[in-house]
Amino acid sequence: MVKTVDQDQSTQSQSGDLRQGSRPRVVVVGAGFAGLAAIEVLRDAPVELVVVDRHNFTTFQPLLYQVATAGLNAGDVAYPLRTVLRRARHAHFIQGTLAEVDAKRRFIGLEDGRIVDYDYLILGIGASASFFGIPGAEERSHTIYTLDAAVDVRNHIFQRFEYAASHGVHDGVLTFVVVGGGATGVELAGAIAELAHRALYTDFTMLGPDDVKVVLIEQRGRLLEAFHEDLSEYARRELRARGVTVLLNETVESVEEGLIVLKSGREIRNGLVLWAAGIAVPPVVSKLGLPTGRGGRIMVGSDLRVVGSDRIFAVGDVALSTNRDGAPLPQLAQPALQGGEHAARQILALLAGSETEPFRYRDKGIMATIGRRAAVAELAGGVRLHGTPAWVSWLLLHVAFLLGSRNKASVLMNWSWHYLSWGKGPRVILGG
């Protein structure tokens, strides 16, 4: 199959010229939960499907905090997009970053200049961190919204432990400051505390549990605002039991070099700042010429079509969709999954000459994990769980949603190991 070494290959340009026969082309930009749900519907439908993402894999975001705290390998929460499309005969994947949408001429432009035509477009490009304009926050904090960022956080955590082991624990080198007491912040703070106080305690024998400080900062009066107050209180107790200092009604004033200043005047020296305080739309959204609303999210009608556009749908975190009461849907996996599926089905309806139907979000409940055998869940119908039952539900649900049996098996194995061994995960520092 290798013919000659210096044989010239025939040039075959594909971008912008993918169209196969007369199938209408649907372009899905972003392969998070919303995009994947749309792909699932469109993969075997009578359309030509083009999937565009800046990565060649989809990331299972809810488990990124486990990558950041060495519970899981990076590869365990990533799944190649080409494998998602493998059996689809009329589907293509393009790795690229969205730069523009031309609604009139019906194409999107990528950062490298490539153009992709569409008949219908689904935008599910997710969200990035919001720093609320707090001075120094963006430059001096870390987030875990991408796989690279999560691996980077893991490296920073372990570099700090190595530094402390060699140079001593001074100047806040083992202080970890998590900003934001929503699900991401609670999960991250709990996981770091367990990692630090239990697993590393056996590896870094020169360090005692008092050497590590984990601080969780929440501007409101309680953690996990989306949950019932009892569960908020349970989360706070469980975090405190793990050594996390929970600061409620407290806000970050500025993040300076080596210093976090809080509104109350309190200062924290040299902590590693992990930002989980809120999400914003990706910066490109403001350049797309589409109508945006609260938080810069793209405004959509009841059928999830972008207001003023017949052929563009926006789904997931980037879209401002509302429930029946007119309240914006939360930026979580469930609305994204359901929205992506709905948008794809509306496109198929339009192609079949039918009308679109309004999107009805079915709230199946929310859950968050704090640590080993500690989680909270609030299911549809008002059922509230905490402790081991919630934790086991959380585990099963997350494994069930991970794409790919290999990833499932790997995650299950890592978790079982983690549990039995009190956390001997992949604690290696990669990169320079």
Place this chain on the structure above:
Amino acid sequence: MVKTVDQDQSTQSQSGDLRQGSRPRVVVVGAGFAGLAAIEVLRDAPVELVVVDRHNFTTFQPLLYQVATAGLNAGDVAYPLRTVLRRARHAHFIQGTLAEVDAKRRFIGLEDGRIVDYDYLILGIGASASFFGIPGAEERSHTIYTLDAAVDVRNHIFQRFEYAASHGVHDGVLTFVVVGGGATGVELAGAIAELAHRALYTDFTMLGPDDVKVVLIEQRGRLLEAFHEDLSEYARRELRARGVTVLLNETVESVEEGLIVLKSGREIRNGLVLWAAGIAVPPVVSKLGLPTGRGGRIMVGSDLRVVGSDRIFAVGDVALSTNRDGAPLPQLAQPALQGGEHAARQILALLAGSETEPFRYRDKGIMATIGRRAAVAELAGGVRLHGTPAWVSWLLLHVAFLLGSRNKASVLMNWSWHYLSWGKGPRVILGG
């Protein structure tokens, strides 16, 4: 356990002041096969053990080519050094890079200025790639001698496939040139060919098997020079069956921007150059003031002590030790493992007031794998294996030597999966 947020930690400097009571201190620099074997002996011996490595983990080098070709996760072949030392009460780990050895005053200096005293020193700092001064080779090739480098190669391979999928296969974008037909080169070429021609064939459906070129360049007349000629010939046949172009008696003249020029005048355009042509000692060796011989390797006496030094041992790839006939030992895992153990035992003997004994290398055989159910093995006693029996032996041996049950289980799982699914490994592009 978290007391107050802005509490000052007492400074406890540890480097240079690790000495515990009157135990003699043995410092092991480098935790590859040689260092690990020494650690195994010294961990519970009546010494104070200090392990120094530039990474906080040990890398199972023989499997790095699998990380580079998406067969294994990076975490599968790395094992935290602190975990290795976990149960040893008189052992410490220091993450740092060796910069100097002061044999007179008995200390080593690290790049960041830290000083570590020793009573006995074992140097097992391994090897890096040798480019033989070939113009452009170092700047424009990739190696797989560290975990970061292997992940980097994986990213490059998949970026090229993504590029080809979007822009077409032209200009050698899917040409992979492996330089060096020893075990590393053969394994890498075989794995890339299988990855490209089988696994990716199903993911990149727009690409055909003819679009990929894998070229293996060997300057001698046969591959795997260390093996019997029959096995060399078998390896060549198996690689050709996998689509690899094997060029024997061929040398790289220069690596230019987008062009590899061979001595024969042949040119290869734009190939990804993977360098496996030979290894050299790490650059720092020439600055240590220790006697060096062929290839810059540190000269050692029959007991593996560095010539002219009573208290410094050199082991593994960095040491120039010889067998009974005076021939240099090969730079492989076996001599490193046996040498590291021997050096550690001699230190214990010296501490007990005994004499050292000469090192006798026991050749247990060599093996290399070409791909799925294809490997070669030459065992002590003249037994030669190839095909499935050699491949199964190779698998079992490598899993047996991987440190840590978690890593073993993970590797076994990935491999089983790989085998059953024809290679759906962690094919994700990380990093910018």
